[in-house]
Amino acid sequence: MDLNEDDNKLERLMQADINMREKIATLESEIKEIKEKRAQVQNALNDVCERLNVSSIKTTVGTLTRSLKTRYWTNDWPSMYDFLKQHNALELMEKRLCQGNVKEFISDNPDLLPPGLQSTSEYTVAIRKNTKKENV
Numbered sequence: 232m233d234l235n236e237d238d239n240k241l242e243r244l245m246q247a248d249i250n251m252r253e254k255i256a257t258l259e260s261e262i263k264e265i266k267e268k269r270a271q272v273q274n275a276l277n278d279v280c281e282r283l284n285v286s287s288i289k290t291t292v293g294t295l296t297r298s299l300k301t302r303y304w305t306n307d308w309p310s311m312y313d314f315l316k317q318h319n320a321l322e323l324m325e326k327r328l329c330q331g332n333v334k335e336f337i338s339d340n341p342d343l344l345p346p347g348l349q350s351t352s353e354y355t356v357a358i359r360k361n362t363k364k365e366n367v
Contacts, residue, residue, distance in 0.1 A: 276297075286298070
């Protein structure tokens with residue numbers, strides 16, 4: 232690619248990427264604000280269900296269902312790993328790999344790959360926006 236010939240096209244593509252990145256940031260900020268307001272509305276609805284001692288309410292708008300969601304976590308990973316090994320309970324873990332740890336393991340052990348390990352690689356581009364417009 233002859234940069235002198237395609238400078239304008241290259242700059243237009245880069246500017247388009249910057250514009251889209253900035254629009255995404257704006258939309259993400261708006262989405263965050265909407266999610267916060269939605270959480271407030273859902274908390275108010277939850278309070279109504281609790282006050283009425285009901286788990287569902289049917290209205291002309293729709294049916295509200297209140298359910299209990301339980302999440303589990305650990306604050307002691309070494310003990311959790313020991314427990315999982317001791318009770319052969321690896322099914323308590325999710326089926327995904329920690330990308331950074333796998334990359335480090337492979338780097339430290341290039342001749343030792345876990346069976347079934349798959350990988351894909353792709354080039355990406357990043358653009359740092361100029362803070363000053365330069366005269367070209």
